[in-house]
Amino acid sequence: MINYNGSLISEDELQLTHQNRAFKYGDGIFETIKVQNNKIIFLEDHYFRLMASMRMLRMKIPMKFTLEFLEEEINKVITSYDSQLLRVRVNVYRKDGGLYTPATNEIDYLIEVKEIKATSKETYKVDLYKDFYNYSGLLSTVKTTNRILNTVAAIYAKENDLDNCILLNERKGVAEVTNGNIFVVKGNVIKTPSLSEGCIKGIIRKKVIEIIEKHPDFTIEETNISPFELQKSDEVFITNAIIGVQAITNYRKKEFKTEISKKIKKSLSLMTITS
Structure with missing residues (x-):
């Protein structure tokens, strides 16, 4: 399952249009967050970096987009997983429309989760x-x-x-x-x-x-x-x-x-x- 603008849907249900700005212009940002034993690691740091990046790229930050809101939106997805180690990716991108100049600075968000195993290597x-x-x-x-x-x-x-x-x-x-x-x-x-x-x-x-x-x-x-x-x-x-x-x-x-x-x-x- 993925979280698309607050709604839980299957990966097959997600439909991004040909006007998607992250696809057409790279007009998006993301945070990769580790979840270990159902605990979101360093969430506050990720949240403030996400907010700073959105401001820097002149995206319109919704009033509801608080730290508590982001935590709730991530928890919507991770509760369906039994794995002790998860990779969460929070994607934020400007809504469809426009050329280099966007039609709007309002945003969509998508939260996806992937199970991961041990990550370190002895030889690198x-x-x-x-x-x-x-x-x-x-x-x-x-x-x-x-x-x-x-x-x-x-x-x-x-x-x-x-x-x-x-x-x-x-x-x-x-x-x-x-x-x-x-x-x-x-x-x-x-x-x-x-x-x-x-x-x-x-x-x-x-x-x-x-x-x-x-x-x-x-x-x-x-x-x-x-x-x-x-x-x-x-x-x-x-x-x-x-x-x-x-x-x-x-x-x-x-x-x-x-x-x-x-x-x-x-x-x-x-x-x-x-x-």
């Missing part, structure tokens, strides 16, 4: 994707439905027996990976690309930064990172809402340790329990 290989760039700027921090760069990079990864690809910005600095943010560990300094580098404003990115800021042995830097630094680092890990923290074990001929990423993953797990 990555490489750079250099065919196209993830351009820096605030628009790149928003999870829009236009993810063509991520798609072609994911295809490249599959064709080359990789688990993921690292995306670069137009200055050839590290921006993110195809499905999340990236962190680089060297000594007691942990770096992650700043938002001005073109990375998604990730929820787990935010939580990991909070964990590192409170840790007495490490410092966090939001900055620019060159691909050269990857070769010299002690550890590299990635983050997103579903996997949490995934250690990278292999980058080209470089093999990384995983001790620090495992500690951060454990701290994140404790944070999800108390959220």
Whole structure:
């Protein structure tokens, strides 16, 4: 079942028209949210990011679209699943009509759910994707439905027996990976690309930064990172809402340790329990 504008319908019943703006122009945004043991993880953070993205893209936010409303709409769908681990995708897009200039700024929403299994891997290989760039700027921090760069990079990864690809910005600095943010560990300094580098404003990115800021042995830097630094680092890990923290074990001929990423993953797990 899916939730389409508040109504529960089957996937077969959903009918989007040829005027759908997310389809025609990528005029939509989405949130990917993890549900574990019927608990919606970091819902408040996802809600406020969704609201900020809607305002940034000049969508009209309905008065009813409160945090409590979103929670109720998600619960409508997840209650029909018995799985302990679910992926919820909340899609918001402008209503049909118009060309580049929309006929209205009012929105439709669609909430879909998928059962998932264990998400972490012991061995995780990555490489750079250099065919196209993830351009820096605030628009790149928003999870829009236009993810063509991520798609072609994911295809490249599959064709080359990789688990993921690292995306670069137009200055050839590290921006993110195809499905999340990236962190680089060297000594007691942990770096992650700043938002001005073109990375998604990730929820787990935010939580990991909070964990590192409170840790007495490490410092966090939001900055620019060159691909050269990857070769010299002690550890590299990635983050997103579903996997949490995934250690990278292999980058080209470089093999990384995983001790620090495992500690951060454990701290994140404790944070999800108390959220």
